[in-house]
Amino acid sequence: MSLSAAMRRFDRPDKANPWFAKFKYSNIQGLGYEKGVVRRDPSSIIVANNKYYTWYTRAKPPCQPVGHALATEVLPAHPWDLADVWYATSSDGHHWEERGPAVERGPAGAYDERSVFTPEVLAHEGRYYLVYQVAISPNHRCTPESIAIAWSDSPDGPWTKSPAPIVEPDESGEVDERAEPEQATVKGSWDSLQVHDPSLLYREGGFWLYYKGEGIGYSHMESKWGVATSDSPLGPYIKSPFNPVSNSGHEVVVWKYAGGVAGLVNRCGPEKNTIQFAPDGINFEIKSRVVVPPQAAGPLRIDEAQNSEPLSGFSWGLSHVIPHSSHLIMQGRDPLGLAEIEEPWDFLIRWELDHHRRTYV
């Protein structure tokens, strides 16, 4: 029988790969498109007080972002500049009530004076931990960015901030802060420019902080993931000698499965749009390739005991839409076609696994 190589690969007995995912998207109420307000990078969703909770980046700038060259103390360089971490609750995952700020920018001179953004949450032994990005002023393209943590005994706060960042960029490399990362005078390591997108898991009796790194001397969007571990949620965190643990990926999306760590590797690099698994949390292998995955997905966190299937810990959640493509705006639609938009303000939507279409490898 004549079969091309492509069809030989396709016609496999294990077509029902349990790691394969397709996604459906829907609008949500309360955190959807709103002219003049940025909402993006939602955390995982946790259940507390019989409600769903999520945290996210929120900004309400006086105008659209103006870029690094024109940014000032009040004009944002980009949508996540001059932002704070807010939170919202919901009883059904579709209708959300915005509850106000959880962690706000610090005073001038503080390590988080310029922006606090891109949060993740971990509930552990009755305490709540938010990990998030922090930025200082002025916001140039190559100003370092770090990761900080805040904790509370209630998901409604008040939150206590760490006295200093808990993960910082590697000290290697040299670049003018106003230059592009590729214009390095000395190339640094993969996470020497900025550390982003923290996601905190508790496993094997310790705290595993996954994060995204960008390096001095690397191209724009050449991001990879690393992990830093600690015996205590507040640190000190030690970066793994195996870093980077991915060769691709943008926003970090990880969940626990079968004693290991699974992740959605998204947007950047040769392995973008794959779901990967590391039995030891370090050595990730591709388990499936996915199409149109959620951007900056925050999945519902469930008890580890319920994570019986590879994607049980990645079944639904929130993600963001970045409607900055001008031809889409001229059509008055966001890229997924969900919302009527007039100007490109980032907003949150709901995603869920489309169980009827999970047949391909």
Ligand code: AAL
């Ligand atoms: C996001 C994340 C981080 C980046 C920016 C805001 O999607 O990767 O948070 O810094 O973009």
